[in-house]
Amino acid sequence: MRGGVEFERPNNAPQKESPLDVEFQRIATTIIIDHPMEVYQRLESSLKVGDQRTDHGSVNKSLDEAETNCRLAHRLWTSAKLEYERWCLDNGVVFGAMRLEATAVLQREKENKLRNKMITDADVDAMCSSLFPEQWRSQEVKRKKVELMVRSMENLTECWISRCRSLQAMLSKQR
Secondary structure, eight states: BBBTOOOOOOTTSOOOOOOOOOOHHHHHTTTOOOOOOHHHHHHHTTTTOGGGOOOHHHHHHHHHHHHHHHHHHHHHHHHHHHHHHHHHHHHHHHHHHHHHHHHHHHHHHHHHSOOOOOOHHHHHHHHHHHHHHHHHHHHHHHHHHHHHHHHHHHHHHHHHHHHHHHHHHHHHHHH
16 A cells, blocks of 8 residues: 555456457357367378379369368367467466475575575476476476477478468369
8 A cells, every 4th residue: 555545456356357259259269179189180191182193183172172171270280289378377287386396495405505506497497307207207298299299280281281282283284
């Protein structure tokens, strides 16, 4: 309280969620893939025309489906990015608890004059890996796998963009 006037602080205020426009909320809901593995397998297997690459009708059909698959691949990538963010938020509790304990140990070392430098994030990470070796390793490997999966979904989208161009070129040469 300053000068008899009380200012509301964001941390003390009841949490209110800012609503998203209803129409955009509906779009946001529909762009998320419900069965990612099924879609992923379909997109991976559809990248090839196969032996029918010289057949005008087959190439035309593949081109007809390619842009839809390109859009689907982008939706899958978007869904993967969302899942990564969700995973990070959910696991923030686990990482936070490990980091708090590691920081407390490092702070005690500093107070006991066993450490004379400032505590860095790298120091906290190193202490986490010492205090919680299995859990820390497991979480870090899982984080890397999810990051790489997101990058792979991005690459799949790029492959479908390229596939659209390749099919257009194949079709134009068959005429």
